[in-house]
Amino acid sequence: MKRRFIAFAALTVLAVGALAGSGCVGAGAKAPAEIKIGVIAPLTGNIASFGQSTKNGLDLLVKDVNSKGGILGKQVRLIYEDDRNDPVETANATRKLITQDKVVAIIGSVTSKCTLAGAPIAQSSGVPMLSPTSTNENVTKVGDFISRACFIDPFQGTVMAKFATETLKAKTAGVIFDIGNDYSKGLAEAFKLAFEQLGGQVVAWETYAEGDQVFSAQLTRVRSKQPDVLFQPDYYHAVTLISKQARQAGITATFLGGDGWDAPETAAIGGAAVEGAFFANHYSPDSTDPVAVAFISAYKAAYGSVPDALAALAYDAGLVMFDAIKRAGSTDGKAIKDAVIATRNLRAVSGAINMNASRDPVKGAAIIKLVGGKQVFAGTVNP
Numbered sequence: 001m002k003r004r005f006i007a008f009a010a011l012t013v014l015a016v017g018a019l020a021g022s023g024c025v026g027a028g029a030k031a032p033a034e035i036k037i038g039v040i041a042p043l044t045g046n047i048a049s050f051g052q053s054t055k056n057g058l059d060l061l062v063k064d065v066n067s068k069g070g071i072l073g074k075q076v077r078l079i080y081e082d083d084r085n086d087p088v089e090t091a092n093a094t095r096k097l098i099t100q101d102k103v104v105a106i107i108g109s110v111t112s113k114c115t116l117a118g119a120p121i122a123q124s125s126g127v128p129m130l131s132p133t134s135t136n137e138n139v140t141k142v143g144d145f146i147s148r149a150c151f152i153d154p155f156q157g158t159v160m161a162k163f164a165t166e167t168l169k170a171k172t173a174g175v176i177f178d179i180g181n182d183y184s185k186g187l188a189e190a191f192k193l194a195f196e197q198l199g200g201q202v203v204a205w206e207t208y209a210e211g212d213q214v215f216s217a218q219l220t221r222v223r224s225k226q227p228d229v230l231f232q233p234d235y236y237h238a239v240t241l242i243s244k245q246a247r248q249a250g251i252t253a254t255f256l257g258g259d260g261w262d263a264p265e266t267a268a269i270g271g272a273a274v275e276g277a278f279f280a281n282h283y284s285p286d287s288t289d290p291v292a293v294a295f296i297s298a299y300k301a302a303y304g305s306v307p308d309a310l311a312a313l314a315y316d317a318g319l320v321m322f323d324a325i326k327r328a329g330s331t332d333g334k335a336i337k338d339a340v341i342a343t344r345n346l347r348a349v350s351g352a353i354n355m356n357a358s359r360d361p362v363k364g365a366a367i368i369k370l371v372g373g374k375q376v377f378a379g380t381v382n383p
């Protein structure tokens with residue numbers, strides 16, 4: 001009888017352990033030997049490519065880290081939440097990860113408008129939040145628990161303005177952007193400021209709203225000004241529509257974009273309209289840096305495709321976070337946050353990561369050209 005009871009008790013413990021492992025058991029369960037990290041990304045919706053790449057990059061890293069014994073002797077478990085690129089969903093996901101799953105930190109979200117919605121919750125809860133890819137300047141201004149693994153839009157806008165004036169010898173530019181999207185608007189403004197400082201003239205400044213499908217009124221005005229370049233700081237779902245309609249409207253300008261162009265869909269959907277376009281990006285798959293080369297070959301072996309910047313930065317965000325937890329020697333939120341801030345010269349796929357005082361890494365941008373439907377490396381610009 002006694003033996004049976006012990007066996008039953010052991011089974012119960014195992015079952016509870018398994019449940020705790022799947023996140024179904026609340027307080028009272030024995031803490032499992034794992035470190036829970038929340039990840040928020042648009043796994044579905046109009047920019048699902050960004051979310052899928054993010055997940056691929058992080059899964060690859062965690063598999064590697066766990067196979068080598070994990071962090072602080074514990075296995076890392078990622079808990080994914082899909083925000084569908086909707087800020088309301090990001091806020092809900094942030095709350096759920098903190099209160100229900102009790103994650104020690106959050107990696108996410110991907111787009112700036114979403115991260116801006118989750119960040120105040122993470123900040124007030126004392127849970128470190130690190131966005132792989134949110135480039136809007138205001139993201140890390142939310143507070144000291146918020147950081148990122150990417151450069152910021154004032155830099156990215158300047159890079160493209162310099163490229164337009166110095167390399168393309170552009171004198172005039174048109175800009176068309178989503179007025180309700182922090183990323184799109186911030187990057188448009190950064191480009192305009194830099195382009196004008198460099199002596200260029202912004203001859204068309206056009207806006208639209210998320211979900212718009214027809215841009216004829218704006219594009220008619222752009223065409224009448226005949227700018228040398230047309231800057232389109234938005235994600236692939238919008239810029240493919242705009243680029244096609246712009247060509248149909250007879251606009252011959254060279255198209256320029258930012259990191260939001262980095263998806264296989266840009267060339268696949270944009271086709272001839274985006275041929276010859278240039279955009280700023282966080283890394284190039286043609287990189288010869290050993291960290292990048294190793295990552296690219298592991299990614300290809302795992303997924304059968306070349307990683308984009310989303311995958312690279314997700315991997316880098318994981319590297320920053322895990323390195324910080326190791327150096328902190330603890331999963332305490334404040335200790336992790338302090339360690340993230342102290343990140344110096346961390347070798348990552350997108351280059352060495354050095355956090356500045358505002359928790360923004362300072363690093364270079366790659367310029368990519370679309371040629372024959374493929375991304376071709378067209379240069380690097382350092383800060």
Ligand code: PHE
Binds near residue numbers: 050
């Ligand atoms: N920088 C974009 C934003 O802040 C997100 C993004 C990064 C998209 C990299 C594509 C590639 O919203």
